[in-house]
Amino acid sequence: MLEIGCGTGRVLKPLLESGASVVGVDISHEMLALAHNKLASFCDSGALRLLNHNFVYSSIPERFDRVFVTFYTFNYLLSYENALSFLKNIYSSMNDGAVLLMDMFFPSIYHNPAIEGKWQQRYLNLGAKQIRLSDRRTMRGPMEKREQVFEEDGGRQEITTLRRFYDKNETARLLREAGFSSVKFTDVYDSTLFHQLELLEATDRGFLVMGRREAGGGEG
Ligand SMILES: C[S@@+](CC[C@H](N)C(=O)[O-])C[C@H]1O[C@@H](n2cnc3c(N)ncnc32)[C@H](O)[C@@H]1O
Incomplete structure (x- = not known):
C-alpha cells in the first residue's frame, strides 16, 4: 500500500x-x-x-x-x-x-457564504493549554485562502494556506x-x-x- x-x-x-x-x-x-x-x-x-x-x-x-x-x-x-x-x-x-x-x-464558504472574508474567533483547549484561533477564509474562483492566527501566552503564529x-x-x-x-x-x-x-x-x-x-x- x-x-x-x-x-x-x-x-x-x-x-x-x-x-x-x-x-x-x-x-x-x-x-x-x-x-x-x-x-x-x-x-x-x-x-x-x-x-x-x-x-x-x-x-x-x-x-x-x-x-x-x-x-x-x-x-x-x-x-x-x-x-x-x-x-x-x-x-x-x-x-x-x-x-x-x-x-x-x-x-x-460554499456551505455558509456569510463567513466569507470575516474573521472568526474561537478557543481551542488542548490539554492544559488554551489557544485563541482567529480564522479567515476567502474564495477566489475555486481557490480558498485561509488565514489562521494562533495566540497563546503572548506567543503568536500566523499560517496562510491555499486549497x-x-x-x-x-x-x-x-x-x-x-x-x-x-x-x-x-x-x-x-x-x-x-x-x-x-x-x-x-x-x-x-x-x-x-x-x-x-x-x-x-x-x-
Ligand atoms: C493535511 S496533511 C494530511 C496528512 C495525513 N494524510 C493525514 O491524514 O493526517 C497534507 C500533507 O500532504 C503533504 N503534501 C502536500 N503536497 C504534497 C505532494 N505533492 N506530494 C506529497 N505530499 C504532499 C503535506 O506536506 C502534508 O504533510
Missing part, C-alpha cells in the same frame, strides 16, 4: 496495525521525521518505508495495489496541470486492478484523463470524527473518490 501526503502518519498507523506493508510519501522532511518518530517500530521491522518524493514530477519504480491520498492532500495541488501530472504519476506506480482512494475538501476545490465533475475528468476507470464517489466525509480543530466547519460536505487502474489499462 502507498499513502501520498502521509504527514505525521495518522493513516499509516491503522494500515500498519492491520498487517499491511506500507510506503508513506511526503514532500515535507519535517512531517516524515514526525511519522518516523511515531512509527519507529514499523520502520525497524521493515513494514514501513518513508520516502521524500513529489508525485507531481515523477512516479516511483515500485507498483502498489492500494493508494491513499487523504485529508485533503490533493487539494494542495493548486493547478489542474499539477493535479493531472500527480494522478498520471500515481497511475504509473499502480498494478493492474489497483485502486486509488482520495478524500476531497469542500470549502465551508483548491475540485468538484466531482472536475475530479472525474482528471481521473479519467490520467487513465483511471470505474470512478466512484461517496458523500458525507465527516472529518470531525478525527480532527478536533475542524469542529466548527462544514466538513460534512467533502467527498471520497475512488478510481481503478483496469487490468491491461496501459499507461495513463
Whole structure:
C-alpha cells in the first residue's frame, strides 16, 4: 500500500496495525521525521518505508495495489496541470486492478457564504493549554485562502494556506484523463470524527473518490 501526503502518519498507523506493508510519501522532511518518530517500530521491522518524493514530477519504480491520498492532500495541488501530472504519476506506480482512494475538501464558504472574508474567533483547549484561533477564509474562483492566527501566552503564529476545490465533475475528468476507470464517489466525509480543530466547519460536505487502474489499462 502507498499513502501520498502521509504527514505525521495518522493513516499509516491503522494500515500498519492491520498487517499491511506500507510506503508513506511526503514532500515535507519535517512531517516524515514526525511519522518516523511515531512509527519507529514499523520502520525497524521493515513494514514501513518513508520516502521524500513529489508525485507531481515523477512516479516511483515500485507498483502498489492500494493508494491513499487523504485529508485533503490533493487539494494542495493548486493547478489542474499539477493535479493531472500527480494522478498520471500515481497511475504509473499502480498494478493492474489497483485502486486509488482520495478524500476531497469542500470549502465551508460554499456551505455558509456569510463567513466569507470575516474573521472568526474561537478557543481551542488542548490539554492544559488554551489557544485563541482567529480564522479567515476567502474564495477566489475555486481557490480558498485561509488565514489562521494562533495566540497563546503572548506567543503568536500566523499560517496562510491555499486549497483548491475540485468538484466531482472536475475530479472525474482528471481521473479519467490520467487513465483511471470505474470512478466512484461517496458523500458525507465527516472529518470531525478525527480532527478536533475542524469542529466548527462544514466538513460534512467533502467527498471520497475512488478510481481503478483496469487490468491491461496501459499507461495513463
Ligand atoms: C493535511 S496533511 C494530511 C496528512 C495525513 N494524510 C493525514 O491524514 O493526517 C497534507 C500533507 O500532504 C503533504 N503534501 C502536500 N503536497 C504534497 C505532494 N505533492 N506530494 C506529497 N505530499 C504532499 C503535506 O506536506 C502534508 O504533510
